[in-house]
Amino acid sequence: MTILKFWQLSIKAFFRAPQWEVAIIAKFFLGLFAAYMFASILFIGGSIYYILGRTFPEHSTIDMINQGVFFMFLIEFIGRFFFQQPPTTHVQSWMLLPINKNKILNDMLFRSLLNLFNYTPWLLYFPIAVVRVIEGTSWTTSLIWFFHLLCITLTLNYLIFLINKSNRFFISTLVLVILAISLEFYTDFSSYKFFATGLNWLEQNPISLLITAGLLVLIYRITYQFLKSRFYLDMGLAKKSEKVLRLGFAFLEGYGRIGAFLKNDLRLLLRNARPKQVLLIAFMFLFYGLLFFSMEMYRTNSTILVFAAIFITGGFSFTYGQQVPSWDSEYYPLLMTQNLTYREYLDSKWWLMFGSVVISMILSTFYLIFGWKTYLYVLTGAIYNLGVGSLITLYSGAFFNVPVKLNVKAKAFSNTKAFSLTQLLFTFPKLGLPILVFFIPDFFLGGYAGWITLIVTGLLGVVLRKLVLNHIAKIYRNRKYKTIEAFSKN
Amino acid sequence: MISIENLTKTYEKKEVLNIDQLSIKKGERFGLVGNNGAGKTTLFNLILDLVKPNTGQVLNNNVHVHQSEDWKKHTAAFIDEGFLIGYLTPEEYFYFVGELRGLNESQVDSWLEEFEVFFNGEVLGQKKYIRNFSKGNQKKVGLVSTFLGNPQCVILDEPFANLDPTSQIRFKEIVKKQIENRTTTFLISSHDLNHVTEVCERIVLLEKGLIIKDLKTDSDTFSQLESYFKV
Numbered sequence: 001m002t003i004l005k006f007w008q009l010s011i012k013a014f015f016r017a018p019q020w021e022v023a024i025i026a027k028f029f030l031g032l033f034a035a036y037m038f039a040s041i042l043f044i045g046g047s048i049y050y051i052l053g054r055t056f057p058e059h060s061t062i063d064m065i066n067q068g069v070f071f072m073f074l075i076e077f078i079g080r081f082f083f084q085q086p087p088t089t090h091v092q093s094w095m096l097l098p099i100n101k102n103k104i105l106n107d108m109l110f111r112s113l114l115n116l117f118n119y120t121p122w123l124l125y126f127p128i129a130v131v132r133v134i135e136g137t138s139w140t141t142s143l144i145w146f147f148h149l150l151c152i153t154l155t156l157n158y159l160i161f162l163i164n165k166s167n168r169f170f171i172s173t174l175v176l177v178i179l180a181i182s183l184e185f186y187t188d189f190s191s192y193k194f195f196a197t198g199l200n201w202l203e204q205n206p207i208s209l210l211i212t213a214g215l216l217v218l219i220y221r222i223t224y225q226f227l228k229s230r231f232y233l234d235m236g237l238a239k240k241s242e243k244v245l246r247l248g249f250a251f252l253e254g255y256g257r258i259g260a261f262l263k264n265d266l267r268l269l270l271r272n273a274r275p276k277q278v279l280l281i282a283f284m285f286l287f288y289g290l291l292f293f294s295m296e297m298y299r300t301n302s303t304i305l306v307f308a309a310i311f312i313t314g315g316f317s318f319t320y321g322q323q324v325p326s327w328d329s330e331y332y333p334l335l336m337t338q339n340l341t342y343r344e345y346l347d348s349k350w351w352l353m354f355g356s357v358v359i360s361m362i363l364s365t366f367y368l369i370f371g372w373k374t375y376l377y378v379l380t381g382a383i384y385n386l387g388v389g390s391l392i393t394l395y396s397g398a399f400f401n402v403p404v405k406l407n408v409k410a411k412a413f414s415n416t417k418a419f420s421l422t423q424l425l426f427t428f429p430k431l432g433l434p435i436l437v438f439f440i441p442d443f444f445l446g447g448y449a450g451w452i453t454l455i456v457t458g459l460l461g462v463v464l465r466k467l468v469l470n471h472i473a474k475i476y477r478n479r480k481y482k483t484i485e486a487f488s489k490n
Numbered sequence: 491m492i493s494i495e496n497l498t499k500t501y502e503k504k505e506v507l508n509i510d511q512l513s514i515k516k517g518e519r520f521g522l523v524g525n526n527g528a529g530k531t532t533l534f535n536l537i538l539d540l541v542k543p544n545t546g547q548v549l550n551n552n553v554h555v556h557q558s559e560d561w562k563k564h565t566a567a568f569i570d571e572g573f574l575i576g577y578l579t580p581e582e583y584f585y586f587v588g589e590l591r592g593l594n595e596s597q598v599d600s601w602l603e604e605f606e607v608f609f610n611g612e613v614l615g616q617k618k619y620i621r622n623f624s625k626g627n628q629k630k631v632g633l634v635s636t637f638l639g640n641p642q643c644v645i646l647d648e649p650f651a652n653l654d655p656t657s658q659i660r661f662k663e664i665v666k667k668q669i670e671n672r673t674t675t676f677l678i679s680s681h682d683l684n685h686v687t688e689v690c691e692r693i694v695l696l697e698k699g700l701i702i703k704d705l706k707t708d709s710d711t712f713s714q715l716e717s718y719f720k721v
Contacts, residue, residue, distance in 0.1 A: 244579055244617045260589040264575070271577040271619065333572040337538050338590045339562045406577065407621065481542045488572070 034116075038123060045127030049135065062137075065128060066196035069149065072124070073156065080117050080160045082280050083409060105227055109158070109220065118157055121150040145203040151212035158216075158223045165226070245271055257340065261348030262355075268327060269320075272406035275327065278319045282356070285315025286364055289378065293370045302450065305374075306438045307431070309381030312364050314389050316356035318430065321393030322400060324349050325476070329403040329487035336484060342473035346394065350465065353390040357382050376451065384434050384454050387461025391468045392433070396426035398475040401486040491516040491643055491675040492537060497546035499532055499699075507532045507699040509546070514677065514692075516642070519669060521690030521707075522679040523715060528696040530679040531569065534645050537677070538567055550643065566591075566636040567645035573632055576621030580613050580631045583620060584638065591639030598638065605634050608660045625652045633661065637668065644668075645677040650685050658685065665689050683719070687712045 048068075053061045129146040133139045162169040180191040202208040249266060252259040269275045292298040292308040299305075311318075320327070328335060335345065361382040368375045437457050442450025461468075476483070493513040499506050507529040514520045522530050535541045537548050539555040547554055550561035567573065575583055588598040602614065612627055620628060629652045636644050650658050662685060668674050680686040686693060687707055695703040695718065703718070705711050 244619065257589060260586055264578070264586060267577060267582070331572055331575045333538075333540055333569065334575070336540060337562060337565070337567050337573075338587065340590055341559065481540075484540050 038119070041120070041123040042127060045124040046131060049128055049131040053135075062132070063196050063200070066199045067192050069125070069199070070192040070195040072120070073152065076117055076120060076153070077156060077160075078280075080156060081163065082277050084115055084117060084157075084160050084164075101228065105224055108227070109161075109223060112157060112161070113154070115157065118153060121146070121153045125149045140206065141203050144206055144209060145199070147209060148199065148202050148212045151209075151216045155212075155216050155219050158219045161223050162219075162226060165230075257344055258348045258351060261345065262352060265327075265348065265352050268406065273409045274404060274406055275320070277409060278316070281319050282316035282360075285311050285318075286360060288312055288315070289364070289367060289374075293367065293374050302377075302442060303435055303439050305377050306381065306450070306454070307435055309377040310385065310389065310431070310434050311381075312367075312378050313357050313360040313382040314385040316360065317353040317385060317390045317393050320356070321349070321353055321390060322397050322426070323402075323404060324394055324397035325483060326397070326400060326402055326404045326487075327406070329401075330406055332484060332487045336480070342476045343469060346469045346472055346476075349394060350390060350469065353393070354386060357385045357390070380451050380454050380458075381434070383458035384437075384461075385458070387458035387463075387465070388433070389430070391461055391465060391472075392426070392430055395468070395472055395475075396430070398472050398479070401479065401483045403487045403489060491518070491551060492677070493549045494537075495546055495549075497533075497536060497548065498544045499529075499536060499541065500544050505699055507536070509533070509699075509701060512694070512701065514675060516675055517669070517673040518692060519665070519676045519690040520678070521686040521693040522677065522696060523681070523683060523686055523693060524679075524696035525719070527698070529699040530696055531647055532699075533696070534567070534569060534647055534677065534679065537645065538565070538569075561643075564642040565645065566638070566641040566643070567647075568632040568636050568649070569645075569647040571628065571632075573635075574620050574628060577619050579617070579619060580623075581615075583631060584635060587635045587638050591641075593639055601638065602634075605664070608634065608657065608664060610657070626654055626657065629653055630657065637664075640674070642673065643675045643677070647679050648681065649678060650680055650682050658682075662689050683712060683715045687715065 049061055049065065052059075052064050056064065125146050129142045132142040132145070159169075159173075163173055164170075183189045184191060202212070245267075247266070247270070249263045252263050255262070269279060288311045289308045292305055298308075325332070361379065364378050365375070367378050434454065438450040438454050441453040491514050494509050495511055497507065497509045497512075506527075522533065524530050532541065536543055537550065537555065539548075539561075543556070547556065549555070551564060553561040555561050575586070578586065584598050584602060585595050588595070588601075593601070606614075609630060613623075613630055616623075620631060623631070629649070633646065633649055636646065649661060653661060665676060665678075666689065669676070676690070678686060678690060691707050693703075693705045693707055693711060693715070694701055695705075695715065703714075705714065
């Protein structure tokens, strides 16, 4: 009965949400994207065994895979930490209803299994296990291998629950990770190799299934008990108590109002769950170029390299900038009644994006290992982003008035709120323009013409930014009431 | 200070506010009462240019609020949580608002001393973000921030709601003191007839968007209002 009722409520919540029509289209596209991702992972799962076997015939394939699995778990762990939202928020309204506590808790813990991260074993490890059987490993060994990984994944699923809820678990995990890293560096012990050998041993000894399965049962019990003992508003169901993150930002003193805004923006980024995800994504974009610069087939195609370079330094301004007034949606009425102009507001956002590009530029100096010419791509992309990229994203943000809940994590593939058709339309100038600006002179004139045009365009953007910002301010003014109304539906 | 002419606001063919003429003098303590849906918050939002009127205009110190933004320099308001920045500590919030009104941090600090009693040791130096404060203490932060930089016009929606009894009394004293010292115009809406008649010298009663009564407060006002709402 509860499950059915719960479904009914979710359906109502969906259709009664503001802009649910857009949400349906968004769900469709996100569904397509998710299907594509699933297919890709499935493909990797099915082919990685053969690829590794051919490329490194001198090594044992399964050992390499096992070492890789260690890093997969590491990535999964970080991903879960930033993206997995504990589904406790719905529970409050059920607390007073005559439903058994055990039922609510089990339901909550069971529902968390539907999280996308829990699909990885089936999409990635299961195909590998099947391929192993085809390639001659006994099916029991292969299946045991798979079940071990499945149990570990699900253990992570509940571990994250505890880490998100309790500082003690968070700190112990942190200590463990630091220990592992230092062991890696300072001793002969290597945690990922140890993990691989361990996995090898586990699959040889079927009885060992009891270890990982036992671990899973244990963590489930701990989580269950943990939540049960804290089934009160002020304990487990409340958010983890926050410590104030104090940062001086002394370097912003003396910049007056713009400085005050920037200080606020930096605090917004560091103190809220959602912007932290943006920071993580922006950080990952720094390494986007590795995909292209390291592959021989792309190294000669300068247009594709420019495309990659734009992303390396533009990650933050893309992800943050396109939602610019929305980040302040929770207190937009305050900003609208204070003594400040749209121009000042936009100026401060522009400087924030400027700063992000400069920092990315410094952080991406590691591309110098691919040669100075590669880094030249990064620098050119950065100058373009400084001048033009940031303005285009700010411009697109002006049309995007969907409230953002700052301290609620966005779930992967379900974030329909961050989707809009206008944003989709703006993707073309965002990505197409720099490529066009580079490609045309590069194709017709050759030499450094493409680079020079891109740099000049970027510098022109910096010089002419006042004009564009004034224009964006005008859009803000025209959309003022619409924006306030949309944001009030937070 | 504020003059309103022929102001109407309609939501989906339903008129929620219709005011022919209303003017509020400089330094006046103006109270607004009325049941839910009477249009109190809508009126404040119109004065603050947060919603667009269907007809009419609002002049704030002779500035047409819909056409110019100059009124923001001398006006402060606290309507709801939308005026607080949840991820700041109260101090950081006061510094931010202070900066926008031309006060530096030490000026804000010394100015905050005046409100120590009102804060009751629960607001400053708590090492907590505003979003983690109780509703009552959040309200205190919002109310006090409106006085920063001595704006000529202060607009408060339900300032007494969520405050504990002691804080309600202290807040009344603060408002009275502000008026003694300066020429601040106050626009206050409230469901609490007792408080509003005590603080305000003029009370306007709204009902379904229309002005029903416009009273100068005297010893009789409270019972007059009470008998109106009894029905």
